[in-house]
Amino acid sequence: MERINFDQAQALHSVAATRAMEAAAASSLPAHALMQRAGAACARLALALAPHARHVWIACGSGNNGGDGLEAAAWLHQAGKNVSVTWPGAPETAPPDAHAAWQRAVAAGVVFAPGPPPGLGPHDLCIDALLGIGLRSQADAPRMPPTALHALLRQLRTSPATLLAVDLPSGLDADTGQYAAGFAPDAEEAAASTARHTLSLLTLKPGLFTAQGRDACASLWHDDLQCGAFAPAATAELSGGRQPDARKARAPHDSHKGSFGDVAVIGGEGLQARGMGMTGAAWLAASAALHGGAGRVMVALLDDGQTLAPPWPELMLRRVDALDWPQVTAVCGCGGGEAVRAVLPTVLAQAARLVLDADGLNAVASDNALAAALRQRAHAGLPTVLTPHPLEAARLLQCTAAQVQADRLAAAQALAERYACSVVLKGSGSIIATPGQLPRINPTGNARLATAGTGDVLAGLIGARLAQGLAPHAAACSAVLAHGAAADHWPDDRSLTASALAAFLQ
Ligand SMILES: NC(=O)C1=CN([C@@H]2O[C@H](COP(=O)(O)OP(=O)(O)OC[C@H]3O[C@@H](n4cnc5c(N)ncnc54)[C@H](OP(=O)(O)O)[C@@H]3O)[C@@H](O)[C@H]2O)[C@@H](O)CC1
Numbered sequence: 001m002e003r004i005n006f007d008q009a010q011a012l013h014s015v016a017a018t019r020a021m022e023a024a025a026a027s028s029l030p031a032h033a034l035m036q037r038a039g040a041a042c043a044r045l046a047l048a049l050a051p052h053a054r055h056v057w058i059a060c061g062s063g064n065n066g067g068d069g070l071e072a073a074a075w076l077h078q079a080g081k082n083v084s085v086t087w088p089g090a091p092e093t094a095p096p097d098a099h100a101a102w103q104r105a106v107a108a109g110v111v112f113a114p115g116p117p118p119g120l121g122p123h124d125l126c127i128d129a130l131l132g133i134g135l136r137s138q139a140d141a142p143r144m145p146p147t148a149l150h151a152l153l154r155q156l157r158t159s160p161a162t163l164l165a166v167d168l169p170s171g172l173d174a175d176t177g178q179y180a181a182g183f184a185p186d187a188e189e190a191a192a193s194t195a196r197h198t199l200s201l202l203t204l205k206p207g208l209f210t211a212q213g214r215d216a217c218a219s220l221w222h223d224d225l226q227c228g229a230f231a232p233a234a235t236a237e238l239s240g241g242r243q244p245d246a247r248k249a250r251a252p253h254d255s256h257k258g259s260f261g262d263v264a265v266i267g268g269e270g271l272q273a274r275g276m277g278m279t280g281a282a283w284l285a286a287s288a289a290l291h292g293g294a295g296r297v298m299v300a301l302l303d304d305g306q307t308l309a310p311p312w313p314e315l316m317l318r319r320v321d322a323l324d325w326p327q328v329t330a331v332c333g334c335g336g337g338e339a340v341r342a343v344l345p346t347v348l349a350q351a352a353r354l355v356l357d358a359d360g361l362n363a364v365a366s367d368n369a370l371a372a373a374l375r376q377r378a379h380a381g382l383p384t385v386l387t388p389h390p391l392e393a394a395r396l397l398q399c400t401a402a403q404v405q406a407d408r409l410a411a412a413q414a415l416a417e418r419y420a421c422s423v424v425l426k427g428s429g430s431i432i433a434t435p436g437q438l439p440r441i442n443p444t445g446n447a448r449l450a451t452a453g454t455g456d457v458l459a460g461l462i463g464a465r466l467a468q469g470l471a472p473h474a475a476a477c478s479a480v481l482a483h484g485a486a487a488d489h490w491p492d493d494r495s496l497t498a499s500a501l502a503a504f505l506q
Pocket residue numbers: 018019021022034035038061062063064065066067068095130131132133134135136137138139141142143144145146149166167168180201202
């Protein structure tokens with residue numbers, strides 16, 4: 001068993017891949033062995049998390065997730081704990097493994113009760129074994145009426161006792177990180193101050209790391225039930241460990257500024273165009289490229305020459321028509337407004353490497369000729385990274401942001417395929433997808449990044465990584481990881497602003 005610290009690379013497996021692993025392992029093990037291992041692992045972690053628990057209450061569902069809970073009950077009872085189980089299932093309809101686990105729990109003398117024991121306190125433990133990877137999004141004919149299940153879930157979530165979820169927090173979709181309809185915690189449940197843990201069994205699932213998954217699983221543990229050898233190919237991977245790093249300190253002594261590449265930021269519509277000055281976005285991206293290690297950073301503002309001097313002397317103002325396209329890594333779209341449309345045909349056709357952000361993406365979404373020019377870049381061998389947030393991704397995919405969020409991995413992969421380039425789908429658990437590569441989920445970052453301009457900073461940092469010679473997928477993974485890590489290491493007593501974040505980057 002390992003505790004997941006969100007700083008190590010990890011292979012992630014979908015429900016289908018997990019089922020395949022379970023079938024392969026089960027075929028070479030004695031009957032019920034996997035569930036016995038699952039129950040034992042759960043009991044071990046329970047004893048470690050709540051060693052002084054006077055009561056352990058286990059709420060079990062009618063499938064095999066409930067079976068894991070029944071196995072854990074038998075182990076914990078044998079360990080001398082005062083265990084009670086609520087199991088609205090029935091032996092005659094339980095799957096075979098869960099039926100055997102029920103028999104073991106009964107034989108061990110576990111107490112069955114319709115609800116939690118009275119007086120559960122912070123030292124006690126609740127175990128959520130209601131639903132695992134068998135969650136159906138459309139509960140058409142559940143054996144347990146959803147209302148009964150929801151009532152148990154509410155008691156688990158609002159109890160003062162430590163909460164351990166078996167395999168998944170019940171109701172969370174393991175593939176997408178979204179709660180099934182009706183299962184998301186309400187405000188009172190979300191505000192409960194209970195310590196929460198999740199023990200993921202056999203595999204780590206993508207949904208634990210993106211969308212609502214991070215909040216749902218809280219503290220995360222993994223036990224492969226000694227079946228690692230049966231793991232199929234990963235569905236996705238969690239970024240972590242050492243990333244490709246083009247920092248100057250590690251560069252050959254005989255380097256010069258040209259060795260680290262030129263970034264040209266193209267964006268920042270002026271105030272006069274539509275009464276909305278957005279040059280700040282371009283400066284933020286440029287600052288991030290500079291602090292991220294680009295050799296030279298140029299800024300081509302779309303402000304009709306209004307700006308007289310850059311806010312940092314290292315940055316160079318350029319006109320768009322004065323850029324040396326075969327040399328530059330363009331970061332285009334930050335604060336670009338409507339003005340960016342006019343320059344996009346040139347940028348898409350000529351920039352040697354490109355990060356397309358914000359209004360650059362919106363323009364492509366609404367213009368077939370620009371979309372075709374974007375796709376054409378792949379045929380011309382020109383690397384491109386798109387950096388949409390969910391609404392921008394929805395515009396590009398002609399769907400709603402809710403549909404994007406409903407399956408972030410699939411949405412990012414669909415965009416990467418459609419435009420034949422790398423895509424960073426931003427938000428909690430950013431996804432990095434590139435055709436022909438295993439998609440990545442980024443584990444760093446937090447809600448402090450939810451402030452205006454941090455996306456511009458990310459675009460500039462990806463530009464610096466591309467300019468330093470990394471391939472698009474590696475550049476995106478490395479920059480997204482560093483951007484989130486900067487927020488994770490942010491001093492508690494300072495508020496995070498985008499300009500301070502850009503200056504904090506390496
Ligand atoms: N596979 C493995 O790798 C291993 C699996 N193991 C464990 O088994 C778990 C998977 O077990 P599983 O397949 O029996 O599904 P599970 O999560 O118990 O859910 C099915 C139950 O939930 C119900 N139900 C579903 N959706 C619902 C809804 N929306 N609303 C209401 N009810 C709903 C559904 O009802 P029904 O469809 O029968 O009416 C059925 O009763 C896995 O997560 C892990 O813990 C480990 O022991 C070892 C290795």
